[in-house]
Amino acid sequence: MLATVTDETLVSRAIAGSDSAWNKLIKRYEKRVYNYALRMVGHPQDAFDLTQEVFMGVHRNLAGFRGDGAFPAWLFRIASYRCTDYLRRRRNDEPFDDERGFISSLPGPQEQAFTTHANHQISTALQQLPVEQRQVVELKFFQHFTFEDIAGQLGISPNTAKTRLYSALRKLKQHEELRDAL
Amino acid sequence: MLCEHANSRLVEYAEGVLDTDTQLEIKRHVEDCDTCQSDYAAIHQWRTMASHWHEESPPAQPHFMAVTHSNHYNWWDRLRHWFPTFASATALVLVTVMYAQQFQSAGVLPSNAATNYDSLPKLPQATQAAVVDSVLKTSRDQRQAELSTLLKILTAEMNRRSADTENSLRYIISTQIQGQKELDLLYGQLEVLLANPENTALLSTPHEGVPQ
The missing domain is CATH 1.20.5 (Single alpha-helices involved in coiled-coils or other helix-helix interfaces)
Incomplete structure (x- = not known):
């Protein structure tokens, strides 16, 4: 049985100039990052653009990865930062109504963009949440990080991460789309 | 268990990562608490839903794969x-x-040690033994000569000291003999003097004419 090359080894080789190691690293995580982005932004093309931004950010900061923690945690710290920045930029482009607040000019997740109905419903439900709560739900239930990891990635305390998760859950409980998805 | 304690650990309870006793305590609490039951149901629903997510593939042509180190990973990094x-x-x-x-x-460290060693002639074994014997014989003869010289020096030194000691004793004895002879002469002269009556009278009046 062939031993899998560790993330740390691939990172070292990529830093040393190996394009092959860098491509392997991307292959290993591109789907995970793309699906993360898709659930966060709800649109395949935006998710793809965001995925590219994440990997460009990883590439630029690769020398800064000290290997003192798991690579996925470091990767998703960059992904979370890029995602927040992306959504903030998108929100700034949206019109503002004095009574209703920000009005999204973008359409919601389109069902034909997803391979399954469940994916569409999940994405729709997640879009109902503020970005901060959406991130915690994503990192907890889809990426399976601990609250300590999530806190480290978002620059908040573990208790704050937990509070955001419970707030999100109570908000989603009332959402009809969620029932449909189940 | 208090509701707030149980409620804040419902996610870990759902993940089954708590110790057995805590899992059991929270299970009992959830059975009796409507709020925790509702929160636990939501957590369970989301965990189930996440497991139903079907992995989507990114659109074709992932451009970031084309990023090469030569373009974006500079010499400074x-x-x-x-x-x-x-x-x-x-x-x-x-x-x-x-x-x-x-x-x-x-x-x-000699700079050309290896060269000197290599330049030594290769001798047959018999010749080597002869060389060793020669060296040992030379060494033995030399040591014998040294010992002989040392012995001569020691003997000469002992002879010199013996002669000195003998001369000293002879001088002492001769000096004593000489002293004895002088003493005997003085006694003789004294007896001659005492045999004369004039000298005896002179000796009986020591306070007259004899210096103190």
Whole structure:
């Protein structure tokens, strides 16, 4: 049985100039990052653009990865930062109504963009949440990080991460789309 | 268990990562608490839903795969990564060279030791034995000569000391004999003097004419 090359080894080789190691690293995580982005932004093309931004950010900061923690945690710290920045930029482009607040000019997740109905419903439900709560739900239930990891990635305390998760859950409980998805 | 304690650990309870006793305590609490039951149901629903997510593939042509190091990974990043290793290796080489040079300049390591050794003639075994015997014989003769010389020196020294001692004794004895002879002469003269009556009268009046 062939031993899998560790993330740390691939990172070292990529830093040393190996394009092959860098491509392997991307292959290993591109789907995970793309699906993360898709659930966060709800649109395949935006998710793809965001995925590219994440990997460009990883590439630029690769020398800064000290290997003192798991690579996925470091990767998703960059992904979370890029995602927040992306959504903030998108929100700034949206019109503002004095009574209703920000009005999204973008359409919601389109069902034909997803391979399954469940994916569409999940994405729709997640879009109902503020970005901060959406991130915690994503990192907890889809990426399976601990609250300590999530806190480290978002620059908040573990208790704050937990509070955001419970707030999100109570908000989603009332959402009809969620029932449909189940 | 208090509701707030149980409620804040419902996610870990759903994940089954708590110890057995805590799992059991929270299970009992959830059975009796409507709020925790509702929160637990939501957590369970989201966990189930996440497991139903079907992995989507990114659109074709992932452009970021085409990013090559030559374009985006500049020399500064590589230098920053490899500098500690490079600096350590350079320091090690420098220390080694300085150490070797120190001994060479002190003459401890002959610069052409290997050349001299190689230039030695290859002798047959019998010749080698003869050389060894010759060296040993020379060594034995030389040591014998040295010992003989030393013995002569010691003998001469002993003879010299013996002669000196003998001369000293002879001088002492002769001196004593000489002293005895002088003493005997004085006694003789004294007896002659005492045999004369005039001298006896002179001796009986010591306070007259005899200096004190």
